[in-house]
Amino acid sequence: MAAKREDVISSLEASESMVALAKDHLVQPWPTAGEIGAEARGGIVSGDGIYVIDGEGRKLIDGPAGMWCVNAGHRRKELADVLYQQAMDLSYNSPWYTMNEPSVTLSARLAGHAPGDLNHVFYTTGGSSAVETALRFMQFANNVKGRPEKKLIVSRQGGYHGSTYLSASLNGRPRDHDWMDSASEQVVKLTCPNPFRRPEGMSEAEFCDVLVEEFRGASRRGVRTASVHSLPSR
Ligand SMILES: Cc1ncc(COP(=O)(O)O)c(C=O)c1O
Secondary structure, eight states: OOOOHHHHHHHHHHHHHHHHHHHHHHOOOOOOOBBBBBOOOEEEEEEETTTTEEEEEEEETTTTTHHHHHHTOSSSSHHHHHHHHHHHSSSOOOTOOHHHHHHOOOOOOOOSOOOOOOOOOOOSHHHHHHHHHHHHHHHHHHHHHTTTTTOEEEEETOOOOSHHHHHTTTOOGGGGGGTTOOOOEEEEEEOOOGGGGGGGOHHHHHHHHHHHHHHHHHHHHHHHHEEEEOOOOO
């Protein structure tokens, strides 16, 4: 059903005042220095299924599903009901000395999907903290096992792994490092495996051989390699 004109106007006004407030108070990710407060992005006011609606009433496909975290779609009543019920039953429970039913049930369910003996689940608050936690587990395990030299992490140029200190150190895009410090002594960066960006005149098969040899070379650097991080590169 088409939105009524007065609804569109009031949501436009709400969106304009949202943009004005954002200019005064909101720091959005990745601003160019000096543009904080000068630039405010368009406001999104609601979502429905695969769509989001902006302040001008435009219906846009939410291509990346939020930040890949709304894969089930917006405004799913069954999910909203569960969220509401959980908030009314128990809003939060610290995992230090106690536990709760949803986390145990989900762990068992995830273990059922995971291969082999991957049967235990450790929860974090997002991708960066998941990568950071995995790396710190690796460091901890190697220290405890008496091999503190085994710390080298292999990642790829062009990749993105997060925004916490160690996970960001794995990132392979120049702008992620331009003005940031990183744990570079612990990370080896290998070539981006995107065949589209392979050196001119090199066939895909040759490029693949180069990548394999480069990876072998990094592994030969020894016993020190502890962790390999790879993702489809841009
Ligand atoms: C492959 C990969 N790892 C880690 C992250 C970081 O996740 P988060 O933004 O939830 O911290 C992202 C986010 O884009 C990602 O794409």
